[in-house]
Amino acid sequence: TRIVGGSQVSYCRYSYTVSLQDSIGHFCGGSLIAKDVVLTAAHCQGGNYDVVINRHDLGTNTGDRIKMVKEIPHPKYNDRTTNYDFNLVFLDRPTNQNVALVNLNDNKNSPSVNEEVWVMGWGDTVADDYVQRLSDKLMDVSVNVISNGDCDASEGSINGQISDQMLCARDNNEDACQGDSGGPLVLRGNDNSGAKDVQVGVVSWGIGCASKSFPGVYSRVSEAYDWIKDEVCSRSSD
Template sequence: MKVLGQFLLFHALICAASHVQGSVIIKGDLAPEGSMQFMVSVQNKNGHVCGGFLISEDFVVTAAHCDIGLKHVILGGHNWKNSNAKKIEISNQCKYKNYSDVGNGSDIMLLKLANKAPMGQNIKTIPLAKKNTNLSVNQECSVAGWGKTVSTGGLADDLRVVNVSIIDHNDCQQSWGRLPPNVICAGGKYTDKGFCQGDSGGPLVCNGKAVGIVSFNKNNNCTYPDVPNVYTDIREYVDWIKYITIVNSCPL
């Protein structure tokens, strides 16, 4: 019964994340001007839904649970409302074949852009971590996004970033009671820094490479929670990502 209770609590917490728009960076700072030019605001007709990051001229990586009527992306500026930022329509969405919900993992999606992003001073790609990339406990990485800075606040216009440390996987699993496969834990537990409800799709960046994708955290608790933040582990999906970007379409 205890195990069942833990699973039901876990399921309720993570499912709530898919219904919250925007991104939440807690105890972070404004991103330095000219940094993180790979960051993308993923939007529907109502505006900002999730974060994302540019990996090629015409592909953006985000979380699969961000599929909430997506229409376009905004890139090329720390303030996504800036008139100089570039808006590009989304032509296709590719979710990993095993994805069903965040509780079962594989929370990753590629967005095919209708037009190539104009690479230059304000728009750049970020390299992905390789399959054999090692992460060490307490290694310092970073996560960024637009949005709230407290649980009850409104979305912010300017990109914010915070440093977080990698947490031991066994520690993370004990804290949550259950974890989906292929995830990384960083920030949250043991600190007052990290992301919170709705900061989905943005990258966990370690040594200049995208290692994880913001997936879920404890429901609506930005004070900060007693469980780690959880990211999809990009290293487990690099072959899939490479295949899609080469064939330029979603696999059947």
């Protein structure tokens, strides 16, 4: 992950944020949307892995580690364009942790341009393409939503690659990349546990890290809300 320019999160904040871990370690983030379901990015899918819940510091053995038993990527996911970059991860059992579930955004008019949103993860904290320094502790950073038109016109963009299913945000020298893939982008509520946070995006892609010329690109949750709701309601044991 990369949370460049970010700060360490207080222990209970964003308790819905999870770590996807294979035999090597943390490789993607995600968000707990039911006690046994995680929302992440489709480009994170594949292989055998566990989901680690309520572990603020990845250098510890705290929290709950649960095996992934089924993945359902969005049926319209395109690995070439990364459009509809959503993946639902169903767990072997519901978590035993007392953690917040994130609320999902169903309002296609939200968030608005220039609105402050937050992204978090255990990502790379150095903006150097040749150095990857993962943070053991959960980090967050605030960024601001920009219009899809401005995003598409950004230097380095291939014109037309920003679809309606994507959401862009940036702030100078503060961005998420690498290990933060699949992690949540949220409108923050006023509850310290994160129980009132609303997830508006899933970390999808970008060009480089903390690039002033190119923003971070997220999958727009409101565009997949109905699909997520249908799948979770029909498959979750929670």
